[in-house]
Amino acid sequence: MAQGGTRAPSGLRRALRRIALVLLVLLVAPYGLILLYAPGFVHPVSTLMLRDGVLRGGYDRQWTPFEKISPHLVRSVMVSEDGQFCAHDGVDWVQMRGVVQDALEGETTRGASTIPMQTVKNLFLWNGRFFLRKMLELPLALTADVIWSKRRIMEIYLNIAEWGPGIYGAEAAARHHFGVSAANLSRRQAALLAVSLPNPFDRNPAKPGRGLKRLATLIERRAGASADYITCLYP
Template identity: 40%
Template sequence: MRRLLRNIFLGLFIVLVAGPILAVLVFRFVPPPVTPLMVIRAVEGKGLDHRWRSIDDVAPALPRALIAAEDARFCEHHGFDFGALQKAYANNEAGKKIRGGSTISQQTAKNVFLWPGRSYVRKGLEAWFTVLIEIGWGKKRIMEVYLNSIEFGPGIYGAETAAQRYFGVGADKLTQAQASRLAAILPSPLKWKVIKPGKYVAGRSKKIGRASGTVRREGMAGCVA
């Protein structure tokens, strides 16, 4: 019985502690080749086009747009924005449109290491990986991996792929308007369109463009510059 318990404890330690730490350390230096979501979408028949590009070769307009759209306090928090979580909870409890409170760090942890879903187990693992990447990667690397793992449409992953597929340019040539358009579809990249967007996405894109100006002027993206 003692041996069984010891083996169970050792297995849990490897799965929940040693394994995640090792994976985070490896991806600190090595680009993640694929993510669980990419594999799932490929099996669903949506294809897989993923091209890695260093954050230093991505137009600054895109990180600014993503911070404006997804996580205005990205450079300030340590992985979790509890104020945003409280607002999201209050919004959802009031019966308004469902709103998430996940930070870019949390989304990156989920995208790279975990499967889609809302179970408590997955959320717990997401929190653990978020802590690990905040400690082991730092903000610039988190943003770099995020830029390269985002789903921008069916089979379209990462800034470079999206820039080429939608605008015919490399990620280093994206304008602020194009970056805002990409950021605008992120809540529903399989539903909303970058090219010929509907009224809502077009309006959201303009709003993100204005907010991106604030991000630039106030240095809110300084941690990834």
């Protein structure tokens, strides 16, 4: 004879077990996908691309191998988004400690996302500032940095980065904004694309405002002097 209130109904227990199993699969699946995405012939899509495929009926992305992307864009994105890309293990712990310290002191936190962190976020997670997402992002970035080469990380990132509504990857961005291929981007065009990445909906690289032009000039100069920092991509 069942004792009321002491045990959950069997149907509820089964539902909770199913929910727990689904959550476990969602947590573990990205690590399997990191292994699956290691070979160069695999062309991953991001969660945002999947969203656009469902809600907008499609998106513009033409996968482009790393060697067919202009080195100007590679250098510009690296110095703009993650200057220590070749030196860290997927997470820039110096920057991360600064963010944690700022948060503990009640100050406005600055960004500390590396390119590996942004890559796994785009592939497997969601946008927005959420502590839970950041905690999921860190081990995924560390795992990706172990399994993928730096060139593979950059290749995937430059093929899934969003450069406007439904515009994904360097090739689609170069053709949409400048009418050229990703291989033929100039230094200036590459710098403008790089500085538009943090906010691709408000920053139009084809029609830059005064502030965006200043940022692009700074990135263009830094990219030109980045040889000592980018040896993991161009030995």
